[in-house]
Amino acid sequence: MTFWPELIRAVNQAEGSIGIAFNVYTIILLWKKKFALNARAYRISITISSIHAILMSLIVPIFASASHVFHYDKFIIVMYGAVASSPWFFQQLAVFYSFFCAYTIWEMVPASSILQYLSVTRSSLSMPLRLLAAYGVCMLTMGWTTVSKGAQHCFFFYQSSDFDQIVIKVHNLSTSEYFIAFGGTFHSTQEHPNSVLRLALEGIMPSYLVSYLVFGTCIVKIHKALNFGVRLSQKTLRMQRKFFLMMMLQTLLPLLIFAFPLSLFIYSLVVGSALDLYTIAISISVWSIPSVQAIVHLSFVVNDNAASSKEVASLSHCQTAVTFRRAIRARCLRLGSRLR
16 A cells, blocks of 8 residues: 555544543543532543544544545545445445544534533423433434434435546556545536535535624623622632633634644645645544544533642641541640649
8 A cells, every 4th residue: 555545544544533532531531530519420421421422533544535626616524444335325424424424523512502501501401301402402403403304315326437647646656456436516516506605505504603693692691690790619710610611622623623624625725736735634634533532521520620639638638637636635725624
């Protein structure tokens, strides 16, 4: 196998393995830690996010090493590995699964913000109701994109000898190497009325805008409540602010990761150039998200554990000092009674 497929396989396998390992470790730490009753919903929320990241990471070691090629007006999904020699059904399943994982990156965004908003402002609601409200919105969005015409656009990606030749040229492949290439054109054609632009406008933008609109609204309300609206103990307020910071990082870091490859993509559209090998930056960005989110989750869990340990140590120190003072006082009283 030539250089580029080997590099893509190595990077994908590393990102997938690291994503799985980090998120499994996060779940183990989460369930070893003792949470206050009013914070247990957050443990479930982080667990769900970690499981989602594991499922996203699994596509690389199980299905294929996936990459993308944007060549002028053609967008191509390239897959190496076992899926390249599998039946057509499994190839389509791999394409659909990769689309589903990409969609859920932003469709899962509102859950944690809704959950914290309800925990801070509607604490009388039971934990199951809060979780149902938070993830119900996400499930509705996912359901809409799954059954809508926009989600079905992932099946308009088709195989073509033109796409194969572009991949062979860009990745410098020999004709004996196994790969599959599904692609589509940016604009509609008479032969293929669906397009990448239509996918973006009908399949991606509606759920993307709804998800971030809900997230932004909840963020403003949570910030207002934590600073001006509700009365909480210092310990609870500190924990809520840590979760708020973790949630912001978890949501905004993927946008920062996508910023550079997205800028390249927009630049190529404006000037009419071919990204070709530079499109690999988009692939690397997508599969790095589970690892990045796991690091954010771990920072919250580890820091919270450290804070709890300090509180326990401080309380133990205070109790020891009080006990010592009481012992000295009792001894002084006994000595005074003997002198009398």
